Amino acid sequence: MKKTTVMIVDDEADFASTLAERLCLRGYDTHVVTAPADALPMLAEIKPDILLLDLRMPGISGHEILLDVRQLFPEIKVILMTGDLDREQTVDGVTLESFQYVIKPVEIKELMGKMDALRESHD
């Protein structure tokens, strides 16, 4: 089975790189983007299987990126990372509640469980 490609978009570089390293140790192919503006070009280049997206970022927010991803790369699965999810908020007419999400600080087993489930549903 091909390695699952994961892209982490989070402005907290320390968090993103450490999480990437841990996922890497667990056999994922991980890429980190800490500047939200770089997210879309990198997505276009790498085309990951799964996008781990922080919602609260300076400049371009996670919601905007989410909107673009849904339109440009509908095949990329998204898991939202947040300190606090406002379920009533909607993106593209869909409430955030209907997305997969993990709440920070992230439990790595929970995250992996969700990624594997998404991967399986994709296959």
Next chain:
Amino acid sequence: MTGSWRRFFKKIGGVLCGITSNGAFCAKGRYQVLQRRLLVILLLIGILPLSVMASLSFIQYRALLREETNSNARMSAESARQTIEAYLQKLTSAIQILSEAYTFQELADPEQLEQVFAKLNQDFFGVVDLSVIGPDGVQQGYSGPFNLVGKNYRNSEWYTRTLARKMYISEVFMGYRHVPHFVIAVGKKMPEGQGHWVLRASIDTEKLDRFMAPIYSEVVTDVFLVNKNGELQNSSRHYGKVNDHFPLPDIPPMRSIRLEEKDGKESTLFAFGHVEHTPWIVVLELRGYSGKVSWDAFKRQVLWLFCVGITLVIILAFRVARHVAMTVRSADDERNAILAQTEHTNKLASVGRLAAGVAHEINNPLAIINEKAGLMKDLLEVTDQFVYKEKFLQQLTSLQGAVDRSRTITHRLLGFARRMDVKFEPVQINDVIHEVLGFLTKEASYHNIEITHDLQADLPPIKSDRGQLQQIFLNIINNGIDAVGKDGDIKISSFLMNPQHLQVDIVDNGPGMSTEVLSKIFEPFFTTKHNNEVQGTGLGLSITYGLVKKLGGEIFVDSAVGSGSTFTLVFPIIADGRGDALQ
């Protein structure tokens, strides 16, 4: 320090009582003042015009009555005067005619005089006798009951005046007969030119009473004649006999009636009128008013109406003042309750926002610590054994444990601010209570606290969130265990409150709460658990409050110091999750 300041401000508040609305007692006093002021104003508004109206109509009516009485008095006096005048005029004319028709010699003849007197007596009642006095002042002829022939009148006042005026009506005097009488005398020249002879008629004054009789009425209580000196000319009812003195105030002018008022026990009015060509003044005494009966009736009616009016005004004023004060009070209470509620909600909301912000900011560094520790652990696991490997792993595990604890706190804070996951599903509330009791019974038994329950068996399921319900009961029962402390009871009962709502009561026999504590227990960060064993965060009950509201329920507390506390939870059987099911 802060405590003493608070006490100080409380004292100040107490001093300002009545001006500020601090505290229940002050507010009560304020409404009493309001009620009293309203009462005074309403009474004034009611009583003042009523009194003015009553007194005005009283005065007006009395003036009318007085005017009527006065005109009555005038009329009576006038009529009395005219009657007497007419009588005297006719009598005088008759005597004058006699003196013209007969000569002195003819009348000096007793038989002739007797005839004339008989005729005169027939036409005029009251004439006692008729006499003829010669030019020498000696009586020459007499016809009447007294034998006065030969009496000399030369020095009598009436005689000299008659000679002077040719016609004279005397005052009342006793004369030779010693009976009060007056005379009408006419002087006539002797044909030979030797002085005057006089024809004289005596009239018994008591006979004059016949003229007075018709004048008496309900009001006219006395009628009599006096001379200018105030000597009575005939008998009066109240002022004595002939020649008694009557205090005559003023001699009335001719041809008019003078009214004089004398205020005694009963108001008395006198009417005086001069009888023309006589020395007499007719006096009428009038007691009371002519409309006395109607006046008394009027007074009674006015008084009665006034009393009824005043009573009505007082009753109405009391009721209206009370009603207004109560309405204002209940409006204030309602407003205060709404303000308190709003304040509470606002406080919760702002605390919630603050908590969410803090939690969010802490979550990021927490996430980094978590990942770093995780990575270190990952790396250690793929590293060969070294001296402190186990110790390192232990440290990292406890680091992650600390992160977990912190996460629990931040998530609770976030949950406090935002609606957490609510999954509405049919829930048997008794099952939830049993589950929660499963956790707590053991804990309670350590403190020798007995938890009993009385749950209605056939309760319908409610649409609610199982996890949150557990949280609610856990918080309240835990709270009860903490409150009881040691050796006590907690009773839980559930029942159908009405077809739409379930009620759960949680009753403990702990120390209870003061009203001050009671008013704050749902506020965030308010805690009474300050001892070292159990330190409260002050979030438990405020989270519980939020959860109950979120599930569409209501929570009430009833407590008093020394008699335990009762938490009452009410849940709608069909909830829409917006918290308005009870409204």
